[in-house]
Amino acid sequence: MALDDDTHRGPGVSLLTGLDMSHITLCPAIAFNKIVGGRYKLHILCVLHRGPLRFGEIGRSLVKGGLGKPITPRILSRELKDMTELGLLDRKEYPVVPKKVEYSLAPRGKALLPILSEIVRWGATGVHEEMLEVPQSRH
Amino acid sequence: MALDDDTHRGPGVSLLTGLDMSHITLCPAIAFNKIVGGRYKLHILCVLHRGPLRFGEIGRSLVKGGLGKPITPRILSRELKDMTELGLLDRKEYPVVPKKVEYSLAPRGKALLPILSEIVRWGATGVHEEMLEVPQSRH
DNA sequence: ATCGTTTTTGTCCGTATTTACGAAAACGTA
């Protein structure tokens, strides 16, 4: 695997963490991308990190700190469904009118919080804002 | 900002890290996505984490641990260029024949290593492989 | 019966990203 194909510290030991990775097949970085890649998933984990929110609240929370316009209900619904099916979120529906649905972090979602913490720690230095001042070109 | 819009611990203090974020405008999670989003960037940082590699070596390294086929030279070239322009990588060209170009982590790239470490730590539990056993559907 | 609220979904469409293919530069070697 990309992270531990080193010959310096024995087979399957990650240089980054010192952990044994010999039982792992897929590079965690790739998996991370597949799981929380896309435009909104990581941000959704963010806004849920300290408690359940309902559909509309999540949508509104995503605007703050996000660059630009709000997420479409269509997309939000799709993202939440994907994440719930992956086990990242718990979905609780209340039998009231109008309908009320609350989303919260499931264990698999909470397992990502240490990563999020490091991202915030990285962001606290302000590098990310420097890097995005001049948006990068493509092609 | 999404990560510190809480009223429990004073303005601008992240619950996740306890750090003061009052000077930060853009949510680090969003920035992280913009900077190392996409299919290969995070993985490229991975394979470079313990030393410089040249173009072809990176391409071959990406196959190990990646699910599927190798990256095309066209894309690798573009990714490396993007990342170099962002200051994530250093590019060193040797005046030999055939051409030899080595890429290594620049300071801004190294700044992301703690995040990568947490991702590896998360991956060491094997959750990511469980989650991707049945690939998620779209639409 | 009609309206209003909240959440979810179907369908179509445009853009962004990835891929395939080919060509170029730059020089040693056969």
Added chain:
DNA sequence: TACGTTTTCGTAAATACGGACAAAAACGAT
């Protein structure tokens, strides 16, 4: 001269992704 190696780039095709819009469910309130 023709060839091989490594890296980069132009272009067009394919695919993935996000966005717009309308509609549905569910039921209390008017």
